[in-house]
Amino acid sequence: TQFIPGTEFDAKMKRVTRCYMLKSRRPQQAASVQFFADYEKSVGNYIVDIDGNALLDVYMQISSMPLGYNHPAVLRALADPVNQIAPPGLSHATTMMCGSCSNENAFKTIFIWYAEKRRNGAPFTKEEMESCMTNQVPGTPRFSILSFQGAFHGRTLGSLSTTHSKYIHKMDIPAFDWPTASFPAYKYPLNENVRENRQEDERCLAQVDELLEKYKTEKRMPVAGVIVEPIQAEGGDNHASPEFFQELQRITKKHGAALLIDEVQTGGGPTGKMWCYEHFDLDSPPDLVTFSKKMQLGGYYHVESLRPKQSYRVFNTWMGDPGKVILLEAVLETIRKENLLHRVTTVGDYTLKQLTSLQDEFSTIMNSTRGRGTFIAFNCVSSELRDAVIKKLLSKGIQVGGCGTAAIRLRPALTFTEQHADIFLDALRSVLKQQ
């Protein structure tokens, strides 16, 4: 079909373009549109337009379609569950450079969403546009983010205001006066402390509910979002139950706040699932999930309702490091080919079982063995002893990390095997015997 002015086709295209512009109610720069494509019907070297006309495409989206349209290999890759790494229900992704800036920009996305809800579709007022230029209300709102004691979310100003794991991270740096709640501190073994730990969940959740209410009314700094790690890593590998997270989500919804789950350290497979929160069976998808570390580049996924209405509201020069996506593709391909999420689960179960036996044998030194997948930790009876055990393990050829006041944590690669676990466990046993 020739797109010649005055022809029937031209008239039709004008109707379609007008219709498109009316539907979207946002005048698009449509002058460059030559025809509307039906990408589902396009195949190989042929692009199909909305009338079903097949055109031989010798331009291929400015040379960006190496295999043409809907090549079976591409469709297979897109259909593969491992390549569907986005948290279920979170259809948007914004890439960033690191975990801190991912949380920073996730906060901004939350604040924009929260302000738009209050505006209820109205445009920015003159007062808002003028006041925000000098950081004053109403243009610069007094919104807040609730976080938890023991959390680590980054070292930039906003993320640092929600970080509460070591004083040295925060000393001398101004912070936002945002609410902080207690995160559950469980007694182990879990199966012998069910009632106490459930009471601990309830204590912390009641605090969250009270703070959300207090900051909305008394403090007049409404909480726009709640940020939480599915396992508090830097703070000491602090776990909370699926029931805690299910109820936390219900409380955030009750107060109209977004739920942001920080998977920077837990995401990318170390708990046996791509995302740790998938172990929690939440009522509905979280609103945002941040990632970095094992995902090679930083960023956050979010649900459709949090997409800013205006473009460029969340932006920076590089928007992350697109080159890192090449590394991520290789990682995902390997996770798929070698079934690494299954391996993480089986090797993690094995390691946890062996560590628990060691704990029984050396109960005067270690306790509270815990983990999901190979995201494992145990406590020593003191910080000093923990530091000494780490040092002695190093002298035996084992590089391991500490967190919190007295925890030793494992953060192995997804390719970690039972043979590697045995090497670690043998070295740990020999160190514990020397104590």
Ligand SMILES: Cc1ncc(COP(=O)(O)O)c(CNc2csc(C(=O)O)c2)c1O
């Ligand atoms: C749960 C979680 N959220 C955000 C961050 C910040 O990521 P980066 O900005 O360091 O990439 C991290 C980074 N982890 C981290 C471990 S030690 C450390 C540090 O700055 O000392 C940072 C994280 O574990």
